[in-house]
Amino acid sequence: MSLSSVSILIDQETIPIEVEKFLVDISIEVERHRxxxxxxxxxxxxxxxxxxxxxxxxxxxxxxxxxxxxxxxGSGIGVATMxxxxxxxxxxxxxxxxxxxxxxxSLSDEHELPVKIACGSFVPEGVDDLIDSAFAENAGSxxxxxxxxxxxxxxxxxxxxxxxxxxxxxxxDGNLTAEIFDRCAATGAVLVTxxxxxxxxxxxxx
Numbered sequence: 278m279s280l281s282s283v284s285i286l287i288d289q290e291t292i293p294i295e296v297e298k299f300l301v302d303i304s305i306e307v308e309r310h311r312x313x314x315x316x317x318x319x320x321x322x323x324x325x326x327x328x329x330x331x332x333x334x335x336x337x338x339x340x341x342x343x344x345x346x347x348x349x350x351g352s353g354i355g356v357a358t359m360x361x362x363x364x365x366x367x368x369x370x371x372x373x374x375x376x377x378x379x380x381x382x383s384l385s386d387e388h389e390l391p392v393k394i395a396c397g398s399f400v401p402e403g404v405d406d407l408i409d410s411a412f413a414e415n416a417g418s419x420x421x422x423x424x425x426x427x428x429x430x431x432x433x434x435x436x437x438x439x440x441x442x443x444x445x446x447x448x449x450d451g452n453l454t455a456e457i458f459d460r461c462a463a464t465g466a467v468l469v470t471x472x473x474x475x476x477x478x479x480x481x482x483x
Contacts, residue, residue, distance in 0.1 A: 280459055283341065283467065283479035287331045296363050299388060300326055303356060306384065310354050310377070324445050324471045326356055332469060332477050333364040341479075342440040343465050348432075350399040350444040350454070355381030357443055359390045366441070368392045371399040371428040397428030401436055404457050411453040421450045437463040445471045458482065 292300075307323050336342060347361040352370025354377050362368040362385075370392065372378050378396040385392045400408070400421065411419050429435050436442075442462060446454040451470070458468045459482060468480045 279483045280455060280468065280480040281483050283481050285332065285335055285477075285479055287328070287335060290331070290334070292327060292330055296330055296360070299359070299363065300356075302388075303359075303384065306354060306380070307356060310380065322445065323353070324357055325476070326360055328477060329357055329443075329471070330360050330364065332479070333361055333366065336441065336467065336469075336479075337364055337366070341481075342467050343463075344440040346434070346439045347441045347443065348399075348434075348436075348439040350442060351446075352381060352394055353377050355385060355392060355394050357445075358392045358394065359385055359388065361441075361443070362390045362392045369432050369434065369439075370394040371432070372396060373398055393432060395428035395431035397426035397431065399428060399436075400457065401427075401429065401461050404460060407453060407456045407460065411450075411456075414452070415449045419447075419449045419453065421447070421453060436461040437466075439463075439466060441467045441469060443469045443471075448472075455480070 345366050347366035347368045349358045349370040352358050352372045355370050358368045358370035370381065372381065372394060375396050378394050381394045439462070442458055444454050454470065455468065462482050464482055466482050470478050
């Protein structure tokens with residue numbers, strides 16, 4: 278892959294009052310959906326949204342991306358997308374579960390945040406070979422839903438128009454997520470991923 282690691286040192290700045298209030302207000306909704314697993318889906322698992330704020334602020338402040346278009350792959354109830362909006366990104370999310378999309382839209386309206394959440398798949402055309410390889414490497418099973426409505430048409434944007442992609446992949450999907458980004462994202466775009474052990478990782482497409 279043509280992805281290089283981006284080293285970051287997060288400043289321990291204070292979260293603005295409006296961001297902290299938003300995260301506190303939304304915490305009940307986050308917990309409610311964290312424990313609810315809709316039939317046919319893997320459910321919603323939240324990221325560390327406070328640390329994400331610091332990561333995105335660092336990216337924005339140090340101009341680590343060429344532009345300000347943000348997309349969250351698997352956006353759940355949209356909290357990370359809304360945090361990105363509060364940092365100043367033009368924030369979009371893609372979520373396959375229509376019930377979660379409905380919640381995200383309600384929350385963004387309630388908090389008056391200009392985000393757009395599309396219902397469908399973030400998996401683009403032209404990556405079938407990557408998906409087949411992922412199935413083979415994971416004994417015929419991956420968590421990523423690879424067949425669904427193309428969400429990019431609803432957003433009116435393609436992967437290579439985003440400057441930053443954020444994803445919290447399931448363990449079986451980590452390599453596939455990076456491979457899709459590597460093939461389809463624009464040169465210079467940054468992939469931000471999160472896992473509960475290693476925290477946030479940044480990689481740039483060279």
